[in-house]
Amino acid sequence: MRLNETETTFMEYVKKMEAFKEALQLIYWDLRTGAPKKGVKQRSQVIGTLSDEYYQMSISEEMAAFIAKLSGQKEELPELVQKTLEECKTIYDRNKKIPPNEYKEYVILQTEAENVWEEAREKSDFAMFKPYLEKLVDFNKKFIEYWGYKGNKYDTLLDLYEPGVTVETVDKEFETLKGAIAPLIQKINESGNKQATDFLYQPFPKEKQREFSLKILEQMGYDLGAGRLDETIHPFATGLNPGDVRITTRYYDNDWRMAVFGTIHEGGHALYEQNISEELIGTPLCRGTSMGIHESQSLFYENILARDKSFWEYNLELLRKYAGGILDHIRLDEFYRAINKAEPSLIRIESDNLTYSLHIIIRYEIEKGLFNNEINVEDLPDIWNDKYEQYLGIRPKNDAEGVLQDVHWAAGNFGYFPSYALGYMYAAQIKNAMVREITEYDGLLKSGNLKPIKEWLTKHIHRYGKTKKPLELIKEATGEGLSAKYLTDYLVKKYSAIYNL
Amino acid sequence: MRLNETETTFMEYVKKMEAFKEALQLIYWDLRTGAPKKGVKQRSQVIGTLSDEYYQMSISEEMAAFIAKLSGQKEELPELVQKTLEECKTIYDRNKKIPPNEYKEYVILQTEAENVWEEAREKSDFAMFKPYLEKLVDFNKKFIEYWGYKGNKYDTLLDLYEPGVTVETVDKEFETLKGAIAPLIQKINESGNKQATDFLYQPFPKEKQREFSLKILEQMGYDLGAGRLDETIHPFATGLNPGDVRITTRYYDNDWRMAVFGTIHEGGHALYEQNISEELIGTPLCRGTSMGIHESQSLFYENILARDKSFWEYNLELLRKYAGGILDHIRLDEFYRAINKAEPSLIRIESDNLTYSLHIIIRYEIEKGLFNNEINVEDLPDIWNDKYEQYLGIRPKNDAEGVLQDVHWAAGNFGYFPSYALGYMYAAQIKNAMVREITEYDGLLKSGNLKPIKEWLTKHIHRYGKTKKPLELIKEATGEGLSAKYLTDYLVKKYSAIYNL
Structure with missing residues (x-):
């Protein structure tokens, strides 16, 4: 790969950003695997410095100049430079479109919300967490406006985790999945077959x-x-x-x-x-x-x-x-x-391989409703419990084992949940190929x-x-676009045999 | 501590440098305690980026401006700012006075020399290492000229590791130490007393x-x-x-x-x-x-x-x-x-608590001779062996157990060795206080x-x-300047008792 001067400087600039990222990853690994507790306060300063350095580089005037200059000659760029440029532009646009003070406010809110959520979950007290969740949702609604959207507003959040995948696709595949899993679970329950564990x-x-x-x-x-x-x-x-x-x-x-x-x-x-x-x-x-x-x-x-x-x-x-x-x-x-x-069962992370996707679908439907203004935060506990009763035949007795169980929303990660079920579908489809x-x-x-x-x-x-x-990769690896069919076939075949249905 | 605007900006700037340093330290710890081998190559890139960031900040125009501005009002600065400024100025001057291309050459030489030294030590082949050692010494001689010196040229190198301590002081204390340890060792040998181990x-x-x-x-x-x-x-x-x-x-x-x-x-x-x-x-x-x-x-x-x-x-x-x-x-x-x-014994790092200082004194005398042009690199093996025979009564049979045993010179660390014996003297003096x-x-x-x-x-x-x-600290902690007396008293008393002299 021969690069001209701008391309080389750009790739060097990107390498530096990635070096900060790798250092940060090591710090996080260390914090989670045994870093002494008393050093954490000062370590946060180090994290702050490195993160800020990365963030500033991602939206700097230098980066803007690279994007402007190289985008003009995109077709002539070596593939690696071109793809790197696209990725940098995505990050640039995403970070640049949010006013810095709003971003700061949001970061502080995330930390507070996570702390409050932890206590609220312990006390099973949704009311305590509600105002924070409302603010988090409102921020993300604003971000959607800043970032823009074409079809469904929730697409913009999905795109953060699963670029190119839209509500239209997810709706269709999740319906297929729900349509296969729900009756299968019912049959298993009716069969009365149990295994020793x-x-x-x-x-x-x-x-x-x-x-x-x-x-x-x-x-x-x-x-x-x-x-x-x-x-x-x-x-x-x-x-x-x-x-x-x-x-x-x-x-x-x-x-x-x-x-x-x-x-x-x-x-x-x-x-x-x-x-x-x-x-x-x-x-x-x-x-x-x-x-x-x-x-x-x-x-x-x-x-x-x-x-x-x-x-x-x-x-x-x-x-x-x-x-x-x-x-x-x-x-x-x-x-x-x-x-x-x-x-x-009621808790997602303890659920089995068959029912798991239903836990995800419930969360997806709720998030989609929230960001399309069809669901209000205050109604979440009831909606959550109703859906569990409808899809899984069991109803949470309290919010700790219901709407408060996951950290994702407290951390502001809306649009993340669907990845779990998408991953499962991809997995079955990949295996088939x-x-x-x-x-x-x-x-x-x-x-x-x-x-x-x-x-x-x-x-x-x-x-x-x-x-x-993702969708390009799946298409090339399996010969077709995302399809729930392979997961449903796999689950129906496997569990019908296990439970003698 | 109330700071004005320049002081605050300066301290923030310094905090950022320290954050890079702490990240680097964690990376080095990780590399030595179990980082996967195959990731090391890319990790060196990360180290390079962070080190360079730190280095550039230490000699930046911004740093120059801080030094210029704050030095003018030094007396009015809060103590912490003042001391921080002094430290930054020391590093600034040190880094700034070496032409960047010479510094780069030197860094490359260090790595090469360490690799060659490792092989030379294995083969006990001083001739192989000699040209590298000569270059390392020459570089450090040039650095001494760049950095300047008042009394002994070697003082400039000592100052890197033990600021404020000079040849004049070390000569005097090391003579005392040598004068007490050498005869003590001789007496022990003559006594014929040995202990079971x-x-x-x-x-x-x-x-x-x-x-x-x-x-x-x-x-x-x-x-x-x-x-x-x-x-x-x-x-x-x-x-x-x-x-x-x-x-x-x-x-x-x-x-x-x-x-x-x-x-x-x-x-x-x-x-x-x-x-x-x-x-x-x-x-x-x-x-x-x-x-x-x-x-x-x-x-x-x-x-x-x-x-x-x-x-x-x-x-x-x-x-x-x-x-x-x-x-x-x-x-x-x-x-x-x-x-x-x-x-x-012949190997410093395997030596005991009594003879240890003599190993250090030998290295000190050689380094002092090298940088005052009284000793040539090519004569090192003989000088080394003669001194071991003279001070410790034993003579290395080859250079692997002689002049090639330590990594310090291969790494370009001249002026470092004395710290070990200084530390031992400080320790005895501190204990006495x-x-x-x-x-x-x-x-x-x-x-x-x-x-x-x-x-x-x-x-x-x-x-x-x-x-x-160091000397200020020792003076305040013990009531007097550095003195070998406490270490010699301690060693004579202790070993006379152990060996029934």
Whole structure:
């Protein structure tokens, strides 16, 4: 790639921004994995300085000049420069359109709101959180006006997390999903079939859980020379650069699934970040293209691959070696049914792989209503509870297990929730495309050879980083646009078999 | 503290520089404690960006303007601003006086020289390293001319690590030290007395070494809520801010002393950084005032306090609890004599508490000769070996165990070595002043109550950070200027008793 002078200066400028970002990511990782509490106050100053430096560079006159100059010759730019420019312009426009004082106010509000939400959730007191949530919604309504919108106002928020995906698409696919899952849940309930899961809740030494988790990561193709596994209360994955992608997990003494499936989930995210093409390093394109596509990678590994009977045909024996006897007398079939138990519940993050999407759809419908002025904040608890009763057949007894359960709104993250269900749909669709090419998919799982699967994902997803938009990527990887069909087919087939429907 | 506009802007500017520095320190800590290898290349880019940002700010026109404006009204400035200004001016002058292209060349040379040195040491081939060392010395000679000097040229280099301390002072004190240690070593050799140390080299589980080390850190008053203990090949302490001062240590299966005394050494450094006055946070004054004073804190704890019989009167019983039986039959007296064994050896970092200073004095005399054009690089191996024979009575068989053993010169750190022996002298002098006030010093050690000792050090040393220069600090803490007398008295008394002289 030969660059002219402006292009080179621009790419150097961007590299500097990315350096600040990588330093920030390391600081956040450190804060979450064991930084001494008493140093946090001063560390926030450091975060403030670096974030501000990044922010100022993203809206500087220098950046404006780069955008103006390079946009004029866009067609002649090398692809990498062109895509980098597009990304910078998106950020520039987004940051520049909000008046600085409003942005500051909003940042302060976010911190306050999160603190109040925490207390409100503890006390199950929605009234306490309501004024903050109202302000957060109002701010975002203003932002939508600043940023502009074509069709649905909520599209503008969706675009923050899933660029190019609109209400029109999501409505259609979520309807399909709802239409398949709701009756399936009802059939399961009516069948009266239940599976034994008691044997899952037995002591399993933490160190052994860790060793097994590392074995599975290795199988998946996670490169420990370019990563590490630590322990945190809230598991996460963070890609500082493709050579340094760290994951964390959480160990429960009496439920090894938390650590194992959690590690697999984060491992899926990590494979994405580890396998982004090297040439993207130092540009804003060197990360996952969207929340939804990122989630497709973690959910493919956690829900689809690692909850497949073939996967455990190979790994149950291995798990037994670490489990100290507690699983020795459990048959593969029993085991498989137990880890795939489906039962409506109230808390999203504790829900199963079948009902999960309904939790997301409820949140999506509410957000869409809020930003199209069809729902008021004060009515949220009732609307929430009604929807749970309607879709899942159970009703929260209080707001702590209802509308107050998630942090997202308190943090001002509207438009984020749909990514989870979009990710699940992408995952099923991707798997369908994958097995068309990797016809021995089942055999690979049965022999613990997951490398070809990672390679397929790298070839079709990972390596592109942010150079392709989500829908473009899905189209190219699977041959068609987003479709809920593959997830519904997968769920219906799988759960009908498990519950003998 | 009320500040006017310029003062406030200046302090904000400085805070930003310090934020970059703290981020850099965290990155270095991370690289040494477990960052994935494959991410290092990109991490160097991040380091480059942040270092450059800091460097540019230190010599910017803005900084020049602050210095010009505030220096004019120096007397009216609040003390904190005044001291900060002085520190910034020192750095400004130092960085500004070296032509940028020479500085760049020098940085590249440092990296190359370190790589060549590593290979040369392995092959014990001084000739290989010689041209690099010559260039490093020449560069530093040029720097001395740029920076200027009054008396001895070597003073300018000493000033980098021990501001205000000159050849005149060091010569005098090192002569005293040499005059006391050399004959003492000779007497020990002639006495033929030896102590048994075999029992020290026995298996001691790493996890138990760690637990015991943490107990001692706790006794010392190291705040684990403002720090953490990790494992590295080369132990170190790093103060990111007073609320986050991390230490590392190294575990040897068959020699627990490495971890325990190493942790105590780094713990001494850490106490210094943890107890710097809060008001200095975010300024360049929020660190130890010099290498020598820093070393005085680590050496006081490691060599003086933790090798005192009274200390082990309390702690030997505790150590036995972790040692799994290997020390059960060892009497306190035997133990005390074993951990204080003195015997001339060739490698500085493996040497004992008595002969250590001679290793330093040899290096000091050579450096002084080099920069006053009395010694040529090509003659170093012979001069080195002659001095070892003269002072320690043993002669290196090759350059690997002679002139090539230390990294300091390869890294261009001339003027650094004296700090180690200065630190030891400060430590003995400080202890002498301390026991004048804390008359129950011995009793405190015997009862494991080390808090009053830490408090004394905080009151007289720690809290001042870099607001007082080393000699000013020592004068105020001990009532007199630097004097080798206390260290020689301490060594003569202690080793005469141990070796029944």
